[in-house]
Amino acid sequence: MKISKYSFGIGDRFVHEGVNQLKALIEAEKRFGVHFTPVWNKSNREHTIIGTEPASTRAEADAAVKALGYTDQYFCDADHIGLGNVDRFMDACDFFTLDVADFIGRSGSLEDRYLTAVKEAGRIYRHIAERKGADSFVTEVSMDEVEVAQKPDEIRFILKALADEEIPLQTFAPKFTGRFNKGVDYEGDLAVFEKEFEEDLLVIEEAVKAYGLPENLKLSIHSGSDKFSIYPIMGRLIRKYDKGIHIKTAGTTWLEEIIGLSLADPDALRLAKDIYRIALTRMDELTVPYAAVIDVDKAKLPAPGVVDGWDAQTFAKTLRHDEKEPLYNPSFRQLIHVSFKVAAELKDRYYPALERHVDVIGREITDNLCDRHVALLFG
Numbered sequence: 001m002k003i004s005k006y007s008f009g010i011g012d013r014f015v016h017e018g019v020n021q022l023k024a025l026i027e028a029e030k031r032f033g034v035h036f037t038p039v040w041n042k043s044n045r046e047h048t049i050i051g052t053e054p055a056s057t058r059a060e061a062d063a064a065v066k067a068l069g070y071t072d073q074y075f076c077d078a079d080h081i082g083l084g085n086v087d088r089f090m091d092a093c094d095f096f097t098l099d100v101a102d103f104i105g106r107s108g109s110l111e112d113r114y115l116t117a118v119k120e121a122g123r124i125y126r127h128i129a130e131r132k133g134a135d136s137f138v139t140e141v142s143m144d145e146v147e148v149a150q151k152p153d154e155i156r157f158i159l160k161a162l163a164d165e166e167i168p169l170q171t172f173a174p175k176f177t178g179r180f181n182k183g184v185d186y187e188g189d190l191a192v193f194e195k196e197f198e199e200d201l202l203v204i205e206e207a208v209k210a211y212g213l214p215e216n217l218k219l220s221i222h223s224g225s226d227k228f229s230i231y232p233i234m235g236r237l238i239r240k241y242d243k244g245i246h247i248k249t250a251g252t253t254w255l256e257e258i259i260g261l262s263l264a265d266p267d268a269l270r271l272a273k274d275i276y277r278i279a280l281t282r283m284d285e286l287t288v289p290y291a292a293v294i295d296v297d298k299a300k301l302p303a304p305g306v307v308d309g310w311d312a313q314t315f316a317k318t319l320r321h322d323e324k325e326p327l328y329n330p331s332f333r334q335l336i337h338v339s340f341k342v343a344a345e346l347k348d349r350y351y352p353a354l355e356r357h358v359d360v361i362g363r364e365i366t367d368n369l370c371d372r373h374v375a376l377l378f379g
C-alpha cells in the first residue's frame with residue numbers, strides 16, 4: 001500500500017466534517033491542479049478526551065467518500081500511537097504514525113540518543129504487520145514531540161537505523177527548528193528553517209538510495225496546519241527537488257466549525273461564546289495536556305463580558321487565522337483550539353448545531369484549506 005506524492009492530514013475532532021473536508025480537497029485540486037490524498041488523522045489523546053472510537057473516524061471517511069463518489073485513495077491515520085494503545089486502532093486504520101519520541105535519549109552519541117526509539121518503532125511496526133499484513137497499511141514514524149530539533153545528520157542516522165529494522169517507512173515526522181504551536185503560525189528563523197528543510201529533503205533522497213527505503217518516502221509536517229510563513233519555502237523546495245509532502249493538521253477543522261457557528265445565527269453564536277466562557281474558567285485543565293505546543297498569553301484573552309457584546313463578524317474575525325485582520329487574536333484562537341473538551345461536554349447543543357449549519361461551516365473549511373493552505377504551498 002503506497003501513499004501518493006501529496007497528502008493532507010485532515011484531523012476532525014467531532015467526526016462531522018468528512019464531506020466538507022473532502023469537498024475542500026477536491027476544490028483545491030480544481031483551483032491549483034494539485035491532488036492531495038486525504039488522510040483522516042486523530043490521536044488516542046483526542047479520541048479519549050472526546051469519547052470517540054477510531055471506528056467513528058473510519059465510518060466518517062467511508063461515508064464522505066461514498067457521498068461524493070470519490071474514487072481515489074484515502075486513509076485513516078492512527079495518529080501518535082505506541083504499543084500501549086495501537087490495538088484500539090488496528091481494524092479501523094490503514095495508516096499508522098508510530099510515535100517514539102518518548103524513547104529518544106537526551107545526551108550521548110547518536111546511538112545513545114536514537115537507537116532505543118528506533119527499536120521501539122520496529123516493535124510497534126511488527127506488532128501491526130503481524131495482525132494486518134505488511135502490505136495493508138502506510139507507516140509513518142514521528143519524533144516531533146520533543147524539545148530539541150533533529151539536524152539533517154541525525155535524520156540520516158535515524159533513517160539508516162529504521163531501514164535496518166526493516167520498517168517500510170513512507171513518511172517521517174522530525175522535530176524541525178522553531179515552534180510549531182497548534183493552530184497558529186510558525187515561530188522561528190525562516191532562513192534557518194529553509195536551510196534545514198532543504199538538507200532534510202536531500203538526506204531523504206540519499207537514504208532512499210543508500211538504505212533501500214521506499215522511493216516515495218517523504219517528510220510529514222506535524223502541527224502543519226496554519227504554518228503559513230513556511231509554506232512558500234516548503235512549496236518551492238519540494239518542487240525544486242520533485243519531492244512529496246504530508247501536511248498533518250492539528251485538528252483545526254473544529255476551529256472552522258466554531259467560526260462557522262459564530263456566523264450562522266444568534267443561537268449558534270451564543271454557543272460559541274458559551275464555549276469560550278467555560279474554557280476561561282477551566283484554562284489550566286484544558287491547556288496542560290498541550291502545554292508544549294501552545295503559547296496562550298493570558299493578558300491578551302478578552303473577558304467573557306467583552307466577548308458577550310461582540311457581533312458575529314467580530315467573533316469570527318478574532319478567531320480566524322488571518323494575519324492581515326487587525327482583530328485576529330492568536331491567544332484567543334489557541335485557547336479555543338484546546339477547548340474541544342468543552343464542546344464535547346455540550347454535545348447535545350453542539351452536534352445538532354453542526355448538522356444545522358453544515359453549509360456555512362463548509363465554506364469556512366474550504367476557504368481555510370484552499371485560500372490559506374494550498375494557495376501558499378502551490379499558488
Ligand SMILES: [Zn+2]
Nearest residue numbers: 142144222223
Ligand atoms: Zn505530531
